[in-house]
Amino acid sequence: MKYAVVDLEMCVVPKGYRKNRFKYRNETIQIGAVLLNENYEVVDEFNSYVKPEYGCIDSFIENLTGITEKDVAKGPAFEEALESFLDWLPADDVRCVSWSDSDPMQIIHEASEKGIADDRLEIVFANWIDCQKTFSRKMDQKRAYSLEEALFISNIAPEGSAHDGLVDAANTAVLFTKLETDPDYRLNEFYETARKEEVDHLSFSLGDLFAGIAIA
Template sequence: MKLIIHDLETIKAGRRQNGECIQIGAVKVLLENDQFQVVDTFDSYIKPRSPLDASTTKFTGITIAQVERAESFPTVKDLFLDWIGEGEYYLLSWSLSDRDIFLDDCRRHKLETNWLKNYNDIQKMFMLRFGLERSISLVAALKQLEIEPVEALHNGLTDALLTYQILLKIFQPNNPIFTMNKNEFVEGYVEEIVLHEDFKTNPFAKLGNLFGN
């Protein structure tokens, strides 16, 4: 089983939108007989359409010179897929925000999105493993597991390797939490509305009839 554990860095954007991707970092891992083996890593900056601002450089350490020398997203995306190689693969990241960033950039450049498949969320695995109800940041998860980063965070490859270390540390062979899910790419988003008995008097409860029981 081929796992592609990745992390993206982006131009900082508003709360309701994703910034353009400026770095892809990833580690290719084979999972066979409940054993992990690192095969290779991928690290590439991306030249965005939008200018790189000072706040992004401060947060990620990525400079204007680094992205100016880089290729555009379509080219780097193709290099990334070539690096992944043939055969089935599973994309894993800390939360699904990277999937959404990939999707936005593909739409921005009018690229196919059918390669965004078999996505699995390591943050969700972590939360289920420890019975957490609220999402937890990568930094907080590292602290909880007493994993000390040897390099600065908010670098795509560094964060991808740290995410792999988290998966390695929490993985339990017979726990269904860690079953890799197969799924197709998503072109849109639908939020699930869950109505509890306590909300029957809530005026929004009537919306539930539109979706069935």
């Protein structure tokens, strides 16, 4: 089994377009991915800026991602970039992985709105792995963790700048590999200590609350 770890970066679609032409809030501006082989080694990567049809890169998105209008101006449209990504994926025995389900949902929404149909998408979506949910189960928590939190908790030093599609895909791949292959999953010692203190404090508080109360 191979794994393609994917991360999308997006910009905001102005409300004027969302009324009549594109009903979703975000539009893709970058597709980044790394391919892991059967031994969880990175053997290939995919990276493409995407020229948005309706959205714009405002100062917030530019500061967050480092992506500028100049970067995407010569990039392919979403349909072409998506086709290139699907062509890049191994023909069989591969599962896509992402941090949260926002990436596959973005592809579903954007492809639908832009009338893009490709038989390969159904297979890709059917086998998609949400690494964020896997991590939450590992922590025995219901809440959703950010990638940055999860990397810190897992004692993994992130590489590169966050919110770059290829960088985030690579960092997610390191975390996913640890989740899948490390039987002795060690957490960051500071987080482990803080979590233990929180549990101990909660146990003390509840015990203290009911101390001296006789229950019939």
